[in-house]
Amino acid sequence: MNPSPDQSSSRLFTFCGGHQGRWRVQHQHVVAGEPLPVASFLDIVVHPATPPDSVWTLRGITSNERYSTHDEKAVLKATQEGLDRPVAVHGALIPIKKNRDWWLLSQDERRKIFEEQSHHIQIGLDYLPAIARRLHHCRDLGPDEPFDFLTWFEFAPEHEGAFNAMLARLRASVEWRYVSREIDIRVSRPTV
Amino acid sequence: MNPSPDQSSSRLFTFCGGHQGRWRVQHQHVVAGEPLPVASFLDIVVHPATPPDSVWTLRGITSNERYSTHDEKAVLKATQEGLDRPVAVHGALIPIKKNRDWWLLSQDERRKIFEEQSHHIQIGLDYLPAIARRLHHCRDLGPDEPFDFLTWFEFAPEHEGAFNAMLARLRASVEWRYVSREIDIRVSRPTV
Numbered sequence: 601m602n603p604s605p606d607q608s609s610s611r612l613f614t615f616c617g618g619h620q621g622r623w624r625v626q627h628q629h630v631v632a633g634e635p636l637p638v639a640s641f642l643d644i645v646v647h648p649a650t651p652p653d654s655v656w657t658l659r660g661i662t663s664n665e666r667y668s669t670h671d672e673k674a675v676l677k678a679t680q681e682g683l684d685r686p687v688a689v690h691g692a693l694i695p696i697k698k699n700r701d702w703w704l705l706s707q708d709e710r711r712k713i714f715e716e717q718s719h720h721i722q723i724g725l726d727y728l729p730a731i732a733r734r735l736h737h738c739r740d741l742g743p744d745e746p747f748d749f750l751t752w753f754e755f756a757p758e759h760e761g762a763f764n765a766m767l768a769r770l771r772a773s774v775e776w777r778y779v780s781r782e783i784d785i786r787v788s789r790p791t792v
Numbered sequence: 793m794n795p796s797p798d799q800s801s802s803r804l805f806t807f808c809g810g811h812q813g814r815w816r817v818q819h820q821h822v823v824a825g826e827p828l829p830v831a832s833f834l835d836i837v838v839h840p841a842t843p844p845d846s847v848w849t850l851r852g853i854t855s856n857e858r859y860s861t862h863d864e865k866a867v868l869k870a871t872q873e874g875l876d877r878p879v880a881v882h883g884a885l886i887p888i889k890k891n892r893d894w895w896l897l898s899q900d901e902r903r904k905i906f907e908e909q910s911h912h913i914q915i916g917l918d919y920l921p922a923i924a925r926r927l928h929h930c931r932d933l934g935p936d937e938p939f940d941f942l943t944w945f946e947f948a949p950e951h952e953g954a955f956n957a958m959l960a961r962l963r964a965s966v967e968w969r970y971v972s973r974e975i976d977i978r979v980s981r982p983t984v
Contacts, residue, residue: 611935612935661934661935663931663932664895664897664902665898665899666899667899668899669898669899669900670900670901672898673898703856704856706857706861706862706864707857707858707859707860707861707903708861708862709862711899737932739855740853740855740929740932740933741932741933741934742853743803743804
């Protein structure tokens with residue numbers, strides 16, 4: 601990330617897949633739905649910024665939590681680590697779109713599927729603090745966004761196996777029956 | 793509203809206060825925080841559209857429900873009426889911003905204040921089907937939106953008193969302690 605000091609508090613981030621960037625794409629795997637064009641590099645820029653010459657750009661905004669309770673939020677906050685750790689030279693960008701059925705559910709129905717049935721928060725907690733993450737929302741940026749969420753992960757190379765195990769558990773959950781599009785983009789950067 | 797047929801499913805609406813429009817502004821009252829410049833007319837256009845020459849424009853997007861349960865949603869759906877009823881020649885646009893404390897609360901804390909303490913949904917139900925409404929979210933359209941929500945109401949002239957009573961009950965609630973900016977813009981349109 602290259603935020604200039606006056607942009608560092610912005611909530612809006614643009615992920616640019618292209619021919620240059622801080623992160624080199626190791627592989628880009630279509631889990632569900634339409635593919636994205638293949639990019640060699642990934643850069644994350646604070647919006648507004650002029651995106652570099654890109655194969656694709658995806659925008660997302662950080663926001664308030666939608667499902668976590670006071671206690672869950674407190675545990676997350678006490679356990680998780682921030683982005684940009686020197687050891688975290690592996691990363692993953694996972695854009696996800698959920699289907700119409702999901703968005704028509706009421707808040708309590710979504711919460712029940714998300715946590716009581718799928719244990720989304722609990723599964724994430726099992727991999728803290730090794731896996732750092734930042735969730736970006738896209739669905740309410742505008743009516744035509746290609747994805748609903750962009751989740752960005754950072755971890756040390758030795759935790760890639762644990763990261764894969766976490767994704768396997770989430771993808772086997774009831775919540776994932778509502779995922780209509782998902783791309784798994786793995787990246788790495790040179791050790792400083 | 794002037795949606796062309798191919799835009800009618802868009803979730804993004806722009807409210808334009810200016811010198812022309814379908815709705816004539818009757819009064820514009822600052823309930824809390826910074827005022828908006830005074831406009832004589834209000835128009836509601838489906839985005840993307842070229843806004844008319846405006847004094848201000850406010851954008852909002854309809855989205856999934858954030859707090860209502862399955863049962864509450866079912867009652868709302870069965871009771872509420874749509875916009876654009878011929879008798880509903882009075883309207884109100886109420887842009888609201890909530891403070892940082894609100895957005896730092898967890899989902900269960902916000903739900904508790906919203907409904908268990910403030911009875912927001914129940915109060916709204918008391919005025920159905922007379923008062924029709926559409927809620928638009930702004931906060932996640934971008935990092936610099938002036939408001940978090942735009943609520944648009946339509947009702948017949950004889951229900952203006954009930955509408956005022958509803959607002960008074962909401963503004964006396966615990967939830968409203970978190971409202972840092974609110975403008976109450978009342979409009980009317982000619983009877984067809």
